[in-house]
Amino acid sequence: MYRVVICEDDDLQRKKLKELIYKSFEAISNNIEILEFKSGEELLEQCLEGIDIFFLDIQMDKLTGMDVAKIIRDKNLTTEIIFITSVVEFIQEGYKVRAYRYLLKPIKYEELKEHIISCVSDIIKKRENFMIVEGKGTINKILINSIAYIEVQKKNITIHTVDNIYYARNSISNLEKELKMYNFFRCHRCYLINMEYIEFICKNVVTVNSEDIPVSKHRVSDLKTKLTKVVGSIIC
Known part of the structure; x- marks a missing residue:
């Protein structure tokens, strides 16, 4: 239906x-x-x-x-x-x-x-697109499209969806490879963002789902280029 x-x-x-x-x-x-x-x-x-x-x-x-x-x-x-x-x-x-x-x-x-x-x-x-996330004693099935961004702090992975937070036993590099085809972008060594949730970019900061996230200087240009392609595929 x-x-x-x-x-x-x-x-x-x-x-x-x-x-x-x-x-x-x-x-x-x-x-x-x-x-x-x-x-x-x-x-x-x-x-x-x-x-x-x-x-x-x-x-x-x-x-x-x-x-x-x-x-x-x-x-x-x-x-x-x-x-x-x-x-x-x-x-x-x-x-x-x-x-x-x-x-x-x-x-x-x-x-x-x-x-x-x-x-x-x-x-x-x-x-159809879900990912299975294994945490400390937990296994969660997360809708990929609901993920706003992922961060790593001291090797601890935190997945921020639009309405929840999950903790994972994984590496951000592995998640980057897994999510690349879904318009995710590694804007910083500690952050992987879903470009469809970007609200604003100013200098070296990107706002994703109302959260300000740092962007590495050498990745700003690439982010803007890829974001333009994503936005074009959505609204043009």
């Missing part, structure tokens, strides 16, 4: 988008539920657990799609957000809420289908 939300204040645009989403999913799954909302206020009144993709119109009265996205991100860090817009000036803000894509109006079927297929593929990866 895939659960999709459309929040669009224009009735005709919302109806057309719904039709195109159903059509795009024909090549993926018939098991899809689409929930429709005319405003951000109406959407936020609902309990929206287990939503896979939010399609949010940016330019709405009162609460904009960007406002709604920020509230969604406070509650859910793994759902995908696709913005619908007539302008491109919000891309930088979209990065802050880790938007998956921007779709420019009028929506084109082939473009929408391409983005949905890519998005669903990433959703499947997130559902």
Whole structure:
């Protein structure tokens, strides 16, 4: 089952988008539920657990799609957000809420289908990708996408997820190799960060999930280059 939300204040645009989403999913799954909302206020009144993709119109009265996205991100860090817009000036803000894509109006079927297929593929990866972490007398199964960063202090590994902390018996070098394909970056000899949780970079400090983490001087340029590729794959 895939659960999709459309929040669009224009009735005709919302109806057309719904039709195109159903059509795009024909090549993926018939098991899809689409929930429709005319405003951000109406959407936020609902309990929206287990939503896979939010399609949010940016330019709405009162609460904009960007406002709604920020509230969604406070509650859910793994759902995908696709913005619908007539302008491109919000891309930088979209990065802050880790938007998956921007779709420019009028929506084109082939473009929408391409983005949905890519998005669903990433959703499947997130559902399946766990790592087993062995600590002192404990074994934990951790969703890789939930890991914000990993640090090592005096050979002690601490894994910081978005809602928990785990201690592991491993080396940061081994974890770096294991997580490289999932957009993790060794920004410092003591830190391995998930680039999808980067909020800000300033000189030799990177903010990841509201935590300031040092970046080695010789790794700053490489981090910015790789981050650009990751951001491009998410919102371009």
